[in-house]
Amino acid sequence: xxxxxxDRRLSIDKVVGSTINRDLNLLSNVFTIARKxxxxxxxxxxTGVRRPKNPAPRERLITDDEIERITLASGFDEMxxxxxxxRVGVAFLFAIESAxxxxxxxxxKSMDVVGSVATLLDTKxxxxxxxxxxxxxxxxxxxLPAVEPDERVFGLSSSALDANxxxxxxxxxxxxxxxxxxxHLAITRLAKxxxxxxLARMVGHRDLxxxxxxxxxxxxxxxxxxx
Numbered sequence: 001x002x003x004x005x006x007d008r009r010l011s012i013d014k015v016v017g018s019t020i021n022r023d024l025n026l027l028s029n030v031f032t033i034a035r036k037x038x039x040x041x042x043x044x045x046x047t048g049v050r051r052p053k054n055p056a057p058r059e060r061l062i063t064d065d066e067i068e069r070i071t072l073a074s075g076f077d078e079m080x081x082x083x084x085x086x087r088v089g090v091a092f093l094f095a096i097e098s099a100x101x102x103x104x105x106x107x108x109k110s111m112d113v114v115g116s117v118a119t120l121l122d123t124k125x126x127x128x129x130x131x132x133x134x135x136x137x138x139x140x141x142x143x144l145p146a147v148e149p150d151e152r153v154f155g156l157s158s159s160a161l162d163a164n165x166x167x168x169x170x171x172x173x174x175x176x177x178x179x180x181x182x183x184h185l186a187i188t189r190l191a192k193x194x195x196x197x198x199l200a201r202m203v204g205h206r207d208l209x210x211x212x213x214x215x216x217x218x219x220x221x222x223x224x225x226x227x
Contacts, residue, residue: 002027002049010052017052024051062177062185067096069172081143084156088164090140091154092182097137099186099203102179106158111149113141120204129204 002024009015024046031044074089081087091105100108104120112119116138120129144153154161165179183203190199 002045006049006052016055018054021051021054024049058181058184060176060181060184061188062096062181066172066174066177067093069174070168073168073171076143079143081145084160085164085168087144087154087156088161088168090143091156091161092165092179094137094140094154095179095182096186096189097134097140098131099183099190100131101183102161103158105154106152106156106161108153109150110147110153113153123204127204131202 006020006024009020010017028044028046031041031046034040035042035044070092071089074085074092075083076086076089076093081090091102094100095102095105098118100118100120101124104123108118108120112121113133116133118131118133120131123129141153145155147153147155161179169175169177187199187203190202194202
């Protein structure tokens, strides 16, 4: 049954291998508890299921031209914002400065930003994380409407950010970009300023090998440093 589910997800739902493997990891954990603690099953049915290959890591970097076009499509012009798409434009630029995920941006509350540090609560890794903010990141926050301490800084839900970002990409004539690509660009830029341990702490990677997935500096730029 799990093998048929895997094949259906790959061929009909068109999901990538990494998505299926994450689901299998969750199921495996469920059956491990059922086997070890509850004695409900003798063996996990996920043990013999062949897992698909994970796709190659994305290596796409957002260009300066694309940043300008997305910003233009959002209507943000370095002035206080009022429209939802303008807030998405600010969030896009803020993500490039901070390497925050879309969900972290949407959940960030005013009281979570103290001085030049934003505290992210219950992140993807299940822990809190303090993110140092650059001068540009702090400047971007000043363009947003003032909110109460317990209100969200960007005033965006994940669905609103996603829907508006899709429209902005169409308006800007950009293909193949995701909002998560801002994290790739941010980490690649920050790697020039921070050592590997500082960078891992800022972006929330416990496994330093994960930085290799997000660090996408071109070979040409690396070669230029060797001259």
